[in-house]
Amino acid sequence: MITFIQFLITGLRLGSVYALIALGYTMVYGIIKLINFAHGDFIMVGGYTLYFTIPVMMRLGLPGWTAVILAVIVCACVGMLVELLAYRPVRKKGTNLTALITAIAMSFVLENLAQAIPAIGPDPRVPYTLFSKTVTIGGVSISTATFITIIVSALVMIGLYLFTQKTRIGRAMRCVSEDKQAAVLMGINVNRTIIITFAIGAGLAAVAALMYIAQYPKLYTTMGATLGIYAFVAAVLGGIGSLPGAMLGGMVIGIIQSATNTYISSSMSDTFVYLILIIVLMIKPAGILGKNVGEKV
């Protein structure tokens, strides 16, 4: 029983991180119909920013987690730069396929650029550990990081949902994702909306980075690739473009991974994650909470 609860909690914690990343994926995909492969690498950017800023914040007498504000700003800037320098020119000229390949290339650029920066380099780094206290309830030990991760991701999801439903910019985002041409005709500045979406998505990646390094205190330049792929799988599983879907997908993926790790073998977790994805896509091609939109001729 204790093993069961422990695996459930690990799964939820892992799932919350995936959910945070998946929210950013889903927003960007919803608006420009592009798998932003570089999104995972925004986490890497956020992680390294935290690595450098947490000690600074501590020295200033502030709690360590305040460094996340700087990380959000840095990530948002990187996100906007990627959109401006690579995606926008390609979107003007090419097709969906070329945009996707550009995204993959961009992910490589970020990873290798990070390696080329002398202060970062290819070797793994160990960041300062935050929220390391552990609480034991009835034989199950839970770290503070777990609580904070789950609560933060739920809050972020709710906040984001309200943002897209109630605010002006949020409404503009939904319009652009539904019909770009019509949005232009309604006087929405499409390019500005897209760039704001990138900034928000990348900022969320920085928050996810904080949560991730609180659990797994290890940074390396390619950490974003696998994380990003899992998060994307989560977004697709939940139904891409849907914020609650991203949350649900993230949790499902986290729990599956943790279940395979606990009960089968850690080397098989990839197989099960993708198997579930494939099964869901076979049954419901638009994901669990996604809407199925027919193709117009």
Place this chain on the structure above:
Amino acid sequence: MRQDKTAKRYLINGIALALLMAVSVCISLTGGNTIKLKVVPAVWQCCYLIIMAASLNLVLGFLGQLSLGHCGFMAVGAYTAALISLAFQRAGIYEAKSGAAFILVVIASFIAAGLLAAILGLIVGIPALRLKGDYLAIITLGFGMIIVNLINNIPFCGQQGLSQGAASSALYANGLGFSNDEKMKYMWLGILAVILCMTVMFMFVRSKYGRIIRAIRDNEIAASASGINVSFYKVMTFAFSAFFAGVAGALYSCCNSALATTSFAFTNGSILNSVFIVVMVVIGGMGSLTGSVVAAIGMFLLNYTIKNGAWVNALPGFLQGIFTYPMLVYSVALIIVIMFRPRGIMGTSEFALYDIPKWPARIKKHFAKEAAKSEKREEAAVNE
């Protein structure tokens, strides 16, 4: 008239290929030590990269579907070929790596590798190809990872090959693994495999099936409205392409004495991974087989010379720093190519040996056109 031209083209290409074969046989018979240590291993690597790039081009360029797990099929081919040849060796069909029996075993393992990969392509393709675009990319990536993951967990693929060793990512005893001497001796096998595969792929692309899959690429709905069974042709092309990926895998296991599944992952540091093959196809031209051949050789040479070449050392310091991260160079190059030529450098055009004498005239014509265009533009500017 037209038929006559086609016959001539075939004749010229046939002669060129025969010459290529003859040269490779000559080299393998007479080459010295430098050739054995430097050129021949490079040729082998080029062989499987060419087949790999061309086979992905069938799916990406001609069918218009992005597959990010192509190296999974290659892994299947590599492990199949290695295990089959190992089994034959254990059964005592061949002792040393020479003689007619050995060559037969090698050819059989090539074909088996291709067939198994094709069957797997069929199994993967039937569910996967119901999805389109980004979803297909992700799901093929997933299948690629599953394949690699399963190979990692199959007991007889690990450690000592057929003995039931612990699961491991490496297959140490590889029956096919050629030493440098054998690579040299059997270079004609690699070249022959490339020639055969490329010929079959060319014939496929130029046949009525090729026309059909290009129609699907250009407009799926229109194609299906014209009575084309879209899903059948998609799955067929996918399996067909997986066959060649399998053969490429078999070639790969020939030139490596040990196999490790990490070489077939989605991304890794080396030249062989699913993403790098996509880069090759895109740079060469989506929809141009000759472009893929050129891109595969070109990228290989670039990669090879960046790692071992003298010209990098001759560059100024900061440029050298960039070239220590070759993936950075490739990905920036990829973005630039896509920005200016969204369909790749060659686009969808092929080049033929027969047309080479006409090139000067064509280039002249092209420049004349450009000049006329710019003149017109200037005139328009003046008029405004």
